[in-house]
Amino acid sequence: MKNLVLLGGGYGNMRVMQKLLPNTLPSEYNITLIDRIPFHGLKTEFYALAAGTESDKDVRVDFPKDARLNTVFGEITSIDLENQLISVGDSKVDYDELIIGLGCEDKYHNVPGAKEHTFSIQTMTQARKTYQAIADLPSGSTVGIVGAGLSGIELASELRESRKDLNIKLFDRGERILPAFPEKLSNYVKKWFDKHQVEVIPNSNVVKVEPGVLYNNEDSHQVDICVWTAGIQPVEIVRNLPVEFGEGNRVKINQYHQLPQYPNVYVVGDCASLPHAPSAQLAEVQAEQIVEVLTNVWQGKVLPEKMPELKLQGFLGSLGEKEGFAYLMDRTVTGRLARLLKSGVLWLYKFHNG
Numbered sequence: 160m161k162n163l164v165l166l167g168g169g170y171g172n173m174r175v176m177q178k179l180l181p182n183t184l185p186s187e188y189n190i191t192l193i194d195r196i197p198f199h200g201l202k203t204e205f206y207a208l209a210a211g212t213e214s215d216k217d218v219r220v221d222f223p224k225d226a227r228l229n230t231v232f233g234e235i236t237s238i239d240l241e242n243q244l245i246s247v248g249d250s251k252v253d254y255d256e257l258i259i260g261l262g263c264e265d266k267y268h269n270v271p272g273a274k275e276h277t278f279s280i281q282t283m284t285q286a287r288k289t290y291q292a293i294a295d296l297p298s299g300s301t302v303g304i305v306g307a308g309l310s311g312i313e314l315a316s317e318l319r320e321s322r323k324d325l326n327i328k329l330f331d332r333g334e335r336i337l338p339a340f341p342e343k344l345s346n347y348v349k350k351w352f353d354k355h356q357v358e359v360i361p362n363s364n365v366v367k368v369e370p371g372v373l374y375n376n377e378d379s380h381q382v383d384i385c386v387w388t389a390g391i392q393p394v395e396i397v398r399n400l401p402v403e404f405g406e407g408n409r410v411k412i413n414q415y416h417q418l419p420q421y422p423n424v425y426v427v428g429d430c431a432s433l434p435h436a437p438s439a440q441l442a443e444v445q446a447e448q449i450v451e452v453l454t455n456v457w458q459g460k461v462l463p464e465k466m467p468e469l470k471l472q473g474f475l476g477s478l479g480e481k482e483g484f485a486y487l488m489d490r491t492v493t494g495r496l497a498r499l500l501k502s503g504v505l506w507l508y509k510f511h512n513g
């Protein structure tokens with residue numbers, strides 16, 4: 160039997176399994192999925208886990224069950240592209256084809272103390288630790304959130320609803336929140352924060368973090384806990400691969416999503432250098448193209464001269480339980496409708512993934 164090995168059971172590889180199992184995978188193939196956790200973590204909801212508004216079991220779904228799917232749960236410690244071998248602790252797994260979908264981790268931009276003295280929501284384990292630390296805070300404590308991208312905004316708003324007794328400071332690098340999107344959207348989010356007493360600090364440049372103190376430009380802020388949501392990069396094991404990297408240390412791939420020098424190796428999701436900002440949606444759209452390429456390769460077909468563009472629908476964000484914002488097909492949607500859309504998308508995702 161041949162082995163298609165999937166590294167990471169995130170959004171990208173979940174879509175790969177959904178498309179290949181049970182009928183599309185050739186009969187001479189098995190799939191081996193390797194992940195450190197025994198279920199698919201819904202990373203897009205980790206802010207709610209950290210804020211304490213969703214429980215552990217709300218932010219995960221089971222991996223598919225199929226006679227041709229083997230699972231290996233453990234820490235991947237090396238990827239040997241020359242010998243086609245993956246190390247998971249003391250065990251080795253060999254592959255015929257490989258899809259690397261190991262996601263990303265925080266990027267600290269060399270800010271002294273940031274790695275040591277901030278909490279994270281990039282993995283389930285880290286989000287749980289963040290939850291624990293926040294849950295233990297006495298009333299009147301201050302939480303600093305560095306980075307007002309989607310995850311920082313969602314964490315700040317969810318935390319506000321979960322803990323009305325805390326002070327929340329959101330450090331935003333830009334002049335206005337989400338500067339790449341229409342002003343109407345930024346104003347809506349800012350107004351929500353003003354109404355709910357979340358202090359947004361624009362034009363921030365955090366230069367140092369010490370226990371209990373965050374240094375921003377010339378100012379220092381007393382914070383009891385600081386959560387870092389100010390940048391991401393592919394996980395270290397991928398950054399150490401002997402391959403070419405594009406912007407943000409993402410792996411350069413050809414139009415078929417393969418490593419140019421190892422065409423049996425594909426890279427999906429946050430690890431891959433793609434023409435859009437990393438997102439779960441992008442990982443899924445890309446995964447569908449990877450399945451198309453793999454199917455053509457397995458059937459001995461010539462690959463299309465040019466692959467179609469990866470098309471995205473837009474994005475959805477929440478502001479607590481009842482409000483939200485979206486940018487869909489070049490249109491801004493705010494309020495209850497946007498929140499319902501986001502909940503609906505999550506519901507459908509869970510439904511389609513068992």
Ligand SMILES: Cc1cc2nc3c(=O)[nH]c(=O)nc-3n(C[C@H](O)[C@H](O)[C@H](O)COP(=O)(O)OP(=O)(O)OC[C@H]3O[C@@H](n4cnc5c(N)ncnc54)[C@H](O)[C@@H]3O)c2cc1C
Nearest residue numbers: 167169170171195202203235261262310428429438439440
């Ligand atoms: C708070 C938050 C909110 C977000 N909201 C949205 C949103 O609304 N919409 C959207 O489109 N995107 C959103 N994103 C981004 C989205 O979550 C990521 O882009 C997406 O998860 C990337 O998918 P992936 O398949 O590349 O990897 P991931 O989904 O990150 O999966 C990677 C997998 O690899 C495993 N892994 C990593 N390293 C190892 C190792 N060494 N050994 C074993 N296993 C390993 C992990 O356990 C994980 O299961 C959000 C992100 C965050 C943090």
